[in-house]
Amino acid sequence: MTAAAPLASLSPADLAAFRAQKQADYDALCARGLALDLTRGKPSSAQLDLSDGLLSLPTSTTDRSGADVRNYGGLEGLAELREIFAELLWVEPEQVVCGGNSSLTMMHQTIVDLLLWGGPGSERPWKDEPALKFVCPVPGYDRHFSMLADFGIEMVTVPMNADGPDVEAVRALVADDPSVKGLWIVPTYANPSGAVCSREVATELMSMPTAAPDFRVFWDNAYAFHHLTEDEAKSADALAIASGCGHPDRPLLFASTSKMTFAGAGVAVMAMSAANKAWFLKHLAMASIGPDKINHLRHVEFFGDADGVRAHMRRHRDIIAPKFEAVDAALTTGLGGLGIAEWSKPTGGYFVNLDVLDGTATRIIQLAKQAGIALTPAGASFPHGDDPRDRNIRLAPTFPPLEQVETAMAGVATCVALAAAESLS
Amino acid sequence: MTAAAPLASLSPADLAAFRAQKQADYDALCARGLALDLTRGKPSSAQLDLSDGLLSLPTSTTDRSGADVRNYGGLEGLAELREIFAELLWVEPEQVVCGGNSSLTMMHQTIVDLLLWGGPGSERPWKDEPALKFVCPVPGYDRHFSMLADFGIEMVTVPMNADGPDVEAVRALVADDPSVKGLWIVPTYANPSGAVCSREVATELMSMPTAAPDFRVFWDNAYAFHHLTEDEAKSADALAIASGCGHPDRPLLFASTSKMTFAGAGVAVMAMSAANKAWFLKHLAMASIGPDKINHLRHVEFFGDADGVRAHMRRHRDIIAPKFEAVDAALTTGLGGLGIAEWSKPTGGYFVNLDVLDGTATRIIQLAKQAGIALTPAGASFPHGDDPRDRNIRLAPTFPPLEQVETAMAGVATCVALAAAESLS
Numbered sequence: 001m002t003a004a005a006p007l008a009s010l011s012p013a014d015l016a017a018f019r020a021q022k023q024a025d026y027d028a029l030c031a032r033g034l035a036l037d038l039t040r041g042k043p044s045s046a047q048l049d050l051s052d053g054l055l056s057l058p059t060s061t062t063d064r065s066g067a068d069v070r071n072y073g074g075l076e077g078l079a080e081l082r083e084i085f086a087e088l089l090w091v092e093p094e095q096v097v098c099g100g101n102s103s104l105t106m107m108h109q110t111i112v113d114l115l116l117w118g119g120p121g122s123e124r125p126w127k128d129e130p131a132l133k134f135v136c137p138v139p140g141y142d143r144h145f146s147m148l149a150d151f152g153i154e155m156v157t158v159p160m161n162a163d164g165p166d167v168e169a170v171r172a173l174v175a176d177d178p179s180v181k182g183l184w185i186v187p188t189y190a191n192p193s194g195a196v197c198s199r200e201v202a203t204e205l206m207s208m209p210t211a212a213p214d215f216r217v218f219w220d221n222a223y224a225f226h227h228l229t230e231d232e233a234k235s236a237d238a239l240a241i242a243s244g245c246g247h248p249d250r251p252l253l254f255a256s257t258s259k260m261t262f263a264g265a266g267v268a269v270m271a272m273s274a275a276n277k278a279w280f281l282k283h284l285a286m287a288s289i290g291p292d293k294i295n296h297l298r299h300v301e302f303f304g305d306a307d308g309v310r311a312h313m314r315r316h317r318d319i320i321a322p323k324f325e326a327v328d329a330a331l332t333t334g335l336g337g338l339g340i341a342e343w344s345k346p347t348g349g350y351f352v353n354l355d356v357l358d359g360t361a362t363r364i365i366q367l368a369k370q371a372g373i374a375l376t377p378a379g380a381s382f383p384h385g386d387d388p389r390d391r392n393i394r395l396a397p398t399f400p401p402l403e404q405v406e407t408a409m410a411g412v413a414t415c416v417a418l419a420a421a422e423s424l425s
Numbered sequence: 426m427t428a429a430a431p432l433a434s435l436s437p438a439d440l441a442a443f444r445a446q447k448q449a450d451y452d453a454l455c456a457r458g459l460a461l462d463l464t465r466g467k468p469s470s471a472q473l474d475l476s477d478g479l480l481s482l483p484t485s486t487t488d489r490s491g492a493d494v495r496n497y498g499g500l501e502g503l504a505e506l507r508e509i510f511a512e513l514l515w516v517e518p519e520q521v522v523c524g525g526n527s528s529l530t531m532m533h534q535t536i537v538d539l540l541l542w543g544g545p546g547s548e549r550p551w552k553d554e555p556a557l558k559f560v561c562p563v564p565g566y567d568r569h570f571s572m573l574a575d576f577g578i579e580m581v582t583v584p585m586n587a588d589g590p591d592v593e594a595v596r597a598l599v600a601d602d603p604s605v606k607g608l609w610i611v612p613t614y615a616n617p618s619g620a621v622c623s624r625e626v627a628t629e630l631m632s633m634p635t636a637a638p639d640f641r642v643f644w645d646n647a648y649a650f651h652h653l654t655e656d657e658a659k660s661a662d663a664l665a666i667a668s669g670c671g672h673p674d675r676p677l678l679f680a681s682t683s684k685m686t687f688a689g690a691g692v693a694v695m696a697m698s699a700a701n702k703a704w705f706l707k708h709l710a711m712a713s714i715g716p717d718k719i720n721h722l723r724h725v726e727f728f729g730d731a732d733g734v735r736a737h738m739r740r741h742r743d744i745i746a747p748k749f750e751a752v753d754a755a756l757t758t759g760l761g762g763l764g765i766a767e768w769s770k771p772t773g774g775y776f777v778n779l780d781v782l783d784g785t786a787t788r789i790i791q792l793a794k795q796a797g798i799a800l801t802p803a804g805a806s807f808p809h810g811d812d813p814r815d816r817n818i819r820l821a822p823t824f825p826p827l828e829q830v831e832t833a834m835a836g837v838a839t840c841v842a843l844a845a846a847e848s849l850s
Binding site: 042115263 | 465467468470473476477480481482483484486493494495496497498499525526527529530533534537540541552568571572575576683687688689690708711712713714715716717718719720
């Protein structure tokens with residue numbers, strides 16, 4: 001294969017010929033009557049099968065302290081499960097709370113608590129502040145943004161770079177404006193870019209002066225253990241860094257087993273300073289007598305220890321890494337050298353970030369839909385679904401079988417090329 | 426046994442002799458070095474054993490629609506589980522949402538949503554109201570009260586009668602004061618009195634004019650299926666009644682399997698009007714991708730259908746009814762005819778309500794503690810723990826084995842008699 005010429009360099013006649021060829025390719029694509037879905041970051045059936053051992057666990061009904069896990073109590077979660085997470089997240093077991101089936105729920109609870117009561121360091125409940133803003137690196141996770149929108153919290157964007165949020169942009173926002181209360185980040189294999197926040201950037205985020213005395217970094221480490229290669233990223237140990245900077249209460253860590261075991265029936269976890277934990281549990285005690293300790297023990301028996309988690313995640317990698325390779329191969333084959341798209345080559349996580357020619361993302365997703373290929377709506381990775389350049393597309397290749405990923409991505413490449421040709425014509 | 430004379434009718438000399446005898450009994454009690462606990466309404470190990478079949482369920486991983494319950498989604502819960510609850514609660518399946526492991530959590534979520542956004546019929550978010558009050562029938566459930574206190578919602582008490590809240594007292598509070606936004610009730614086998622709200626009282630509560638356009642009745646039907654005798658109370662069908670009265674959005678129903686299967690690993694449920702459900706799910710979608718559907722299916726397979734639930738609850742009854750009989754027997758033996766105590770003889774639920782001589786409840790609980798018998802703190806069934814007459818004691822006999830209930834209650838009777846003698850001396 002010879003490298004294609006950049007599309008923008010073609011003569012009008014060559015561009016017309018290219019467009020006609022892509023239109024023909026696209027018509028052939030539509031004629032196949034596909035029904036493929038790359039919209040959501042969901043584990044595949046083969047991945048879920050890895051955890052079917054959970055279905056007949058636990059074999060015991062007491063934890064190591066002798067407490068009956070079938071009964072009420074144990075608000076902070078099973079000690080043995082907290083230890084496993086502590087080792088995986090490089091924190092101390094006493095900093096950890098294990099909850100229900102969703103870290104998103106724990107993030108929501110945390111913001112509710114801050115709104116209604118304020119947290120350690122707050123001058124008042126956040127609901128009583130004249131304005132509330134969060135710094136949102138973009139592209140980012142749509143559910144973070146929709147949650148903030150529902151709370152009426154204004155979102156201010158900064159670029160998400162390859163090593164984390166643009167530190168100078170963040171610094172300029174937080175330094176003088178006390179209404180900037182938080183920043184949300186997926187630090188490891190970010191959704192959707194796959195970026196990994198470096199230790200240097202993490203240190204800047206934890207140490208920079210903020211006008212708000214109760215500024216919080218929501219450190220959503222959803223993909224901390226979700227490596228796609230042997231080159232396993234190590235998340236910056238945000239709690240220790242923050243403590244060392246004199247801001248122990250700034251970071252709130254979240255993670256879960258949703259993409260390790262069963263997506264809807266896993267265990268969520270938080271890690272935080274002693275003051276934050278006491279505060280969080282005080283309000284949690286009003287809403288819960290304790291988490292599902294049976295499910296905690298089920299996961300402890302299933303994993304055994306932190307190494308058991310790591311081994312389990314390598315089995316996930318074996319299933320999904322070829323799908324990410326298929327995405328890259330299809331985009332390289334269909335778009336390489338054309339100068340109309342860039343895409344990430346993540347070494348972990350659940351997404352590929354595809355940036356196309358400005359102004360063509362909406363058109364591409366429409367073309368794909370007509371061809372039976374469902375993609376995440378344009379702008380999904382931006383607050384309020386508004387991508388100012390209309391160029392960002394989030395690809396989620398984990399759920400469909402490999403051959404469907406190959407088929408769908410070849411089709412996506414056709415749509416990208418056709419939309420670019422239309423735009424340049 | 427001859428009936429004892431009322432203590433208040435004794436001569437000073439007889440009273441002194443009675444007190445000396447009870448002091449001797451109490452000293453003997455303390456000498457036994459007991460360590461018994463009647464504090465919490467928890468199921469016993471024998472009750473939990475009834476549900477051990479859950480530990481190796483589900484055997485399937487798809488629901489009847491074919492969806493993989495191991496994966497994300499299904500915000501309102503498994504349809505087949507919602508149908509079972511709908512039949513048990515006399516509502517329609519489309520009115521039901523099945524959640525996580527705690528109905529308390531769903532109640533908390535509901536109030537959070539009302540505070541932050543208001544609900545159907547609200548003029549503004551409750552947090553923006555100048556004042557917020559709830560009507561609280563007393564004695565009532567301590568966790569309802571502590572939750573309201575944490576939210577900063579003022580509690581106004583009304584008497585809890587044998588057929589439900591005192592309707593005229595409620596009417597007087599809600600008629601003209603728009604800051605009275607809610608009422609909390611355990612309608613069936615109330616905590617702690619065992620009272621069952623009659624259909625007539627329920628109709629009054631659902632139909633009475635309220636100054637607040639978004640007045641809500643939190644209908645916490647925690648013990649709807651927890652019968653202690655063959656005479657099974659049928660809860661008033663609050664949703665249908667309210668709808669018939671033109672106030673479909675007034676009631677919010679809550680229940681759970683916490684005291685049916687595993688106390689910490691059951692399934693919670695809400696039932697409500699279409700408008701309330703759409704509102705609840707809209708905000709829930711910001712905090713959750715879906716409940717633990719594996720646990721939903723686990724419960725569906727375990728129960729089979731509503732009759733399976735009913736049969737299961739009869740097995741609970743067989744275990745705990747003798748404990749309630751032991752409470753009544755011990756109190757009758759120790760206190761009958763003395764005129765110093767009244768207690769409920771509940772036909773369902775988890776508690777016995779013991780009213781003692783005014784001003785002696787705190788002393789009795791202190792005496793019991795010194796004798797190694799842990800009772801719920803005095804005042805626990807009142808807002809802020811404040812029982813104005815210091816006479817109410819909540820007894821929870823389900824958790825300890827039967828012989829411990831017998832021993833503990835004989836001891837409690839001794840403490841009640843001694844404290845009364847002290848008080849009258």
